[in-house]
Amino acid sequence: NAGVTQTPKFRVLKTGQSMTLLCAQDMNHEYMYWYRQDPGMGLRLIHYSVGEGTTAKGEVPDGYNVSRLKKQNFLLGLESAAPSQTSVYFCASSPPSGGTSYEQYFGPGTRLTVT
Amino acid sequence: GNSVTQMEGPVTLSEEAFLTINCTYTATGYPSLFWYVQYPGEGLQLLLKATKADDKGSNKGFEATYRKETTSFHLEKGSVQVSDSAVYFCALSDRGRGAQKLVFGQGTRLTINP
Numbered sequence: 001n002a003g004v005t006q007t008p009k010f011r012v013l014k015t016g017q018s019m020t021l022l023c024a025q026d027m028n029h030e031y032m033y034w035y036r037q038d039p040g041m042g043l044r045l046i047h048y049s050v051g052e053g054t055t056a057k058g059e060v061p062d063g064y065n066v067s068r069l070k071k072q073n074f075l076l077g078l079e080s081a082a083p084s085q086t087s088v089y090f091c092a093s094s095p096p097s098g099g100t101s102y103e104q105y106f107g108p109g110t111r112l113t114v115t
Numbered sequence: 116g117n118s119v120t121q122m123e124g125p126v127t128l129s130e131e132a133f134l135t136i137n138c139t140y141t142a143t144g145y146p147s148l149f150w151y152v153q154y155p156g157e158g159l160q161l162l163l164k165a166t167k168a169d170d171k172g173s174n175k176g177f178e179a180t181y182r183k184e185t186t187s188f189h190l191e192k193g194s195v196q197v198s199d200s201a202v203y204f205c206a207l208s209d210r211g212r213g214a215q216k217l218v219f220g221q222g223t224r225l226t227i228n229p
Binding site (some may be wrong): 103104109 | 119151159161164215216217220
């Protein structure tokens, strides 16, 4: 099993450009998440999904859109990139549960720089 | 809202030293608590967890005890190794239905010198 994979690993964008980050998982997990990691701030939740065709906003959703057309994929889009979106983006997945003690499995990250 | 506060880093120790990384939290209800570790160039991976008061999580020589009375979940290891060099994140998870939402501390960078 590959676990959680992310594409691309690195990207440089100019202000105003758009791009899509792809996350894929092969563990048949229902739940998927997108986080951003900034120095001194830990990870913050951008959007998440509890199943195919569903998405919901996290802590910092502004400037991002997401889609979950297939269970194994979760896409994060930036329609008009801004320098404030320079960050490392992590995707994660977890099994379905009504509880909160389950492990989240993280991808290796995408380093995005917006100039 | 819920929050997690970790001790300021970076932390630099010599091999075989004792490690403590402090973590305190603010939460309504009874969250689950986690320590995640991020090795250089990699994503986060779960190190240990505790789901209720007085639970002790342990893994790879690391331990942390869920202390409700002090709202703390400090990470400890008796003898660190160079391979423990990484960034450590304390996190809590809201209880309830639906997807687990993790709230992370800011991370503590640990460097172990031989």
